[in-house]
Amino acid sequence: MQPNQGNRASLFNDAYTHYSPAITGYLETKGVQDPEAAAQDIFLDLYEQLADYEGTLEGIRPIVFGLAYARVTAQHRHLRGLPVALEYSADTDERVSAAAEDAVVGLDSASHLLEGLVAEQREVMTLRVVGDLSIEQTALIMKKTPGAVKQLQRRALAALRATALKDVQYA
Numbered sequence: 654m655q656p657n658q659g660n661r662a663s664l665f666n667d668a669y670t671h672y673s674p675a676i677t678g679y680l681e682t683k684g685v686q687d688p689e690a691a692a693q694d695i696f697l698d699l700y701e702q703l704a705d706y707e708g709t710l711e712g713i714r715p716i717v718f719g720l721a722y723a724r725v726t727a728q729h730r731h732l733r734g735l736p737v738a739l740e741y742s743a744d745t746d747e748r749v750s751a752a753a754e755d756a757v758v759g760l761d762s763a764s765h766l767l768e769g770l771v772a773e774q775r776e777v778m779t780l781r782v783v784g785d786l787s788i789e790q791t792a793l794i795m796k797k798t799p800g801a802v803k804q805l806q807r808r809a810l811a812a813l814r815a816t817a818l819k820d821v822q823y824a
Contacts, residue, residue, distance in 0.1 A: 661703045668703075668713045669696055676721050683725045691728070695720045766813050774809035777802055 673692055680688035698720050699713070706713070767775050773795070780791045781802075788806075792799045 665700050667710050672717050679721055691724055766816050770809050774805050777805040778809045
């Protein structure tokens with residue numbers, strides 16, 4: 654045990670008891686997402702710094718608030734770079750065109766369109782659209798890599814779009 658270890662634990666306990674309510678309040682006023690969790694992290698950081706500390710309880714105040722300030726600054730910098738999350742609502746979705754998969758499934762002659770595809774493309778489209786399988790699940794079934802399945806799907810959708818456009822032009 655280090656010579657300062659007993660004093661360190663006692664000083665940490667006193668600092669936590671004395672300053673944690675103020676730190677949590679500070680974090681709340683600064684808009685930190687989870688102020689209690691952030692306060693716990695700050696006090697864990699403080700505990701590490703107390704290994705070499707030889708001052709008094711009052712001297713810990715600027716240290717702990719400095720840690721809190723750094724945490725707030727770091728969180729705001731991090732959040733500034735993140736996009737704002739919005740909830741999806743089908744009622745307010747203003748997109749005009751349907752997804753390619755929806756267009757394929759919605760056509761009366763979907764089976765006719767699928768017949769024009771290469772066998773592997775047809776299999777991918779059937780598993781992905783009709784079977785509602787993920788790319789990874791489709792890759793396992795077809796014994797292909799996920800990248801190969803994505804490529805097959807991309808080519809199949811391009812072929813289906815071209816065929817659908819031709820049918821619309823001649824109708």
